[in-house]
Amino acid sequence: SQKIEQNSEALNIQEGKTATLTCNYTNYSPAYLQWYRQDPGRGPVFLLLIRENEKEKRKERLKVTFDTTLKQSLFHITASQPADSATYLCALDIMNTGFQKLVFGTGTRLLVSP
Amino acid sequence: DGGITQSPKYLFRKEGQNVTLSCEQNLNHDAMYWYRQDPGQGLRLIYYSQIVNDFQKGDIAEGYSVSREKKESFPLTVTSAQKNPTAFYLCASSPDRGRAFFGQGTRLTVV
Numbered sequence: 001s002q003k004i005e006q007n008s009e010a011l012n013i014q015e016g017k018t019a020t021l022t023c024n025y026t027n028y029s030p031a032y033l034q035w036y037r038q039d040p041g042r043g044p045v046f047l048l049l050i051r052e053n054e055k056e057k058r059k060e061r062l063k064v065t066f067d068t069t070l071k072q073s074l075f076h077i078t079a080s081q082p083a084d085s086a087t088y089l090c091a092l093d094i095m096n097t098g099f100q101k102l103v104f105g106t107g108t109r110l111l112v113s114p
Numbered sequence: 115d116g117g118i119t120q121s122p123k124y125l126f127r128k129e130g131q132n133v134t135l136s137c138e139q140n141l142n143h144d145a146m147y148w149y150r151q152d153p154g155q156g157l158r159l160i161y162y163s164q165i166v167n168d169f170q171k172g173d174i175a176e177g178y179s180v181s182r183e184k185k186e187s188f189p190l191t192v193t194s195a196q197k198n199p200t201a202f203y204l205c206a207s208s209p210d211r212g213r214a215f216f217g218q219g220t221r222l223t224v225v
Contacts, residue, residue, distance in 0.1 A: 006156075032211060043204050043216030044157070089156060093211060099162070099170050102147060102206070102214055106156035 002027040004092060004105035012111045019080050021108045023073040023090035028103075032093035033066050033073050037086045038107065044089055048075075080112045117141070120205050120217035126225050127192070127199065135190045135220045137205035144210060146188040150174060151202040151219075163188055192222065200224050 004025045013019050023033070031052050036044035050057045050066045050073070057064045063076040077084050089107040093100060118139040127133045139146065145164050149157040159172030163182040177196025182188055188207075192199045202221050206214040 004156075034213060036214075041202075041219070041221075043206075043219050044214075045216070046213040049213055091214070096170070099164050100145060100211060101159060101162050101170070101172065102208065103159055103173075104149070104157040 006090060006105040006108045008106060010109040010111055013080055015081060015112055015114050017080055019077040019110055021075040021088050023105055025071050025092060028092050028094060030092035030094055034091045035064055035075050036089045038089060039086050082112045082114055085110055085112050118207050118215050118217045120220050122220060125220055125222045127222060128225060130194045132191055132193050135203055137188045137217060138186055139207040141207055143207035145208045147206045148190045149204045151204060
């Protein structure tokens, strides 16, 4: 069956450290992989998109890697801050019978303590 | 101001009632999506649409219906056949193969 797995346990780290979140998928062949941030009671907000032919993408303190052989993406936040505390969702851009659809993982909650 | 608007923010439904959630976008995006989110869970895809007058079932379409009569609008009806409709509903739009823009969500509660 098709699955997108993210660590369901919250990740607790200290301010200033690097947070690393994992997204693993099975039985999908995504052309794109995206990461979103979601705060409680609000819609997700787009952070980064990486294509299947790209190994790494950076934006300010954020870095995403994409390994299509391992079927895994890693999302890093360097020099983390309490304001980075949120739930982070990965999403796969899938072509299904000629139609594009966006499917999400379950999300990982990040807690950054001062 | 460009964006995607969902209404209402909170909605209460009696048992056996159909309710319709509104989603409007002025971003000129072709693709639109409806997701359901339960507490502590990720987003599950209900329906999606790539063009006007066409839409596809997602992973949990049973008990829901949609229409796409205009590019800007993609309303979701939660029918009485949906046995557990209490959830947070999110609408999104995206350009072709690009990032998704989400609305603020509608929290539906069965009373």
